[in-house]
Amino acid sequence: MTAPDGVPPQAWDEFSRHYDRQLWLERAAVATALALLRPQPDERVLDVATGTGEALRQLAACRDRPRQAIGIDQSAAMLSHVPALPGGWATQQADARALPFAASCFDVAISSYLLHLLMPTDVPIVLAELRRVLRPGGRLVTVTPAIPPRGLTRPLARALDRLAALRPHRYGGLRALDVRPALIDAGFQVAEARWNLRGYPTLCVLARSRG
Numbered sequence: 001m002t003a004p005d006g007v008p009p010q011a012w013d014e015f016s017r018h019y020d021r022q023l024w025l026e027r028a029a030v031a032t033a034l035a036l037l038r039p040q041p042d043e044r045v046l047d048v049a050t051g052t053g054e055a056l057r058q059l060a061a062c063r064d065r066p067r068q069a070i071g072i073d074q075s076a077a078m079l080s081h082v083p084a085l086p087g088g089w090a091t092q093q094a095d096a097r098a099l100p101f102a103a104s105c106f107d108v109a110i111s112s113y114l115l116h117l118l119m120p121t122d123v124p125i126v127l128a129e130l131r132r133v134l135r136p137g138g139r140l141v142t143v144t145p146a147i148p149p150r151g152l153t154r155p156l157a158r159a160l161d162r163l164a165a166l167r168p169h170r171y172g173g174l175r176a177l178d179v180r181p182a183l184i185d186a187g188f189q190v191a192e193a194r195w196n197l198r199g200y201p202t203l204c205v206l207a208r209s210r211g
């Protein structure tokens with residue numbers, strides 16, 4: 001797969017060695033997303049494009065964490081940095097555009113800092129896959145860099161988005177994407193959206209799969 005900036009998938013193998021150095025800029029947004037999602041102990045969780053496993057790490061630290069969780073990523077090198085996971089949890093190398101899971105086999109899913117990286121034509125494909133593997137009424141939380149409608153962070157977010165357009169090979173990961181219209185088109189109902197402005201200006205969206 002090639003991102004909008006033309007970065008090939010192998011680039012993530014390269015980035016994997018240094019990826020965790022920037023995690024401090026995304027931790028608060030991932031925490032916001034998990035607070036929106038509130039996975040229950042008996043719910044089965046999919047973390048799509050888990051990378052080095054930041055969402056899984058935060059989830060593992062929760063007192064009432066889910067008994068089953070799986071993180072997938074296309075990059076084996078990124079996955080090699082996922083720390084030891086609780087029993088019943090796993091990682092798997094897979095493409096988000098063709099998830100190797102049966103229909104309706106997850107209760108909740110997380111997509112953290114993935115969708116803005118995709119070719120625009122791949123966004124509906126990945127959302128359709130997420131909808132397929134979620135049970136009817138299942139919940140999805142998305143995390144993407146985005147431009148807040150107002151406030152002091154708005155100029156910063158716009159500058160980062162412009163930088164991403166100017167130097168996509170280096171800063172493509174800062175591209176802004178409000179995923180709500182695509183979620184609705186893909187058959188999700190947007191339940192709640194929260195901005196997180198500590199670290200990357202980020203929009204976290206909780207959506208439900210329409211039955």
Ligand SMILES: C[S@@+](CC[C@H](N)C(=O)[O-])C[C@H]1O[C@@H](n2cnc3c(N)ncnc32)[C@H](O)[C@@H]1O
Pocket residue numbers: 001012026030048049050051052053054055072073074075078094095096097111112113114117173
């Ligand atoms: C910016 S990192 C996000 C990692 C993690 N979710 C986080 O929040 O730190 C993007 C990840 O998406 C993965 N990725 C990109 N395209 C993918 C695809 N089609 N299928 C699976 N993983 C993909 C990359 O390998 C990389 O690990």
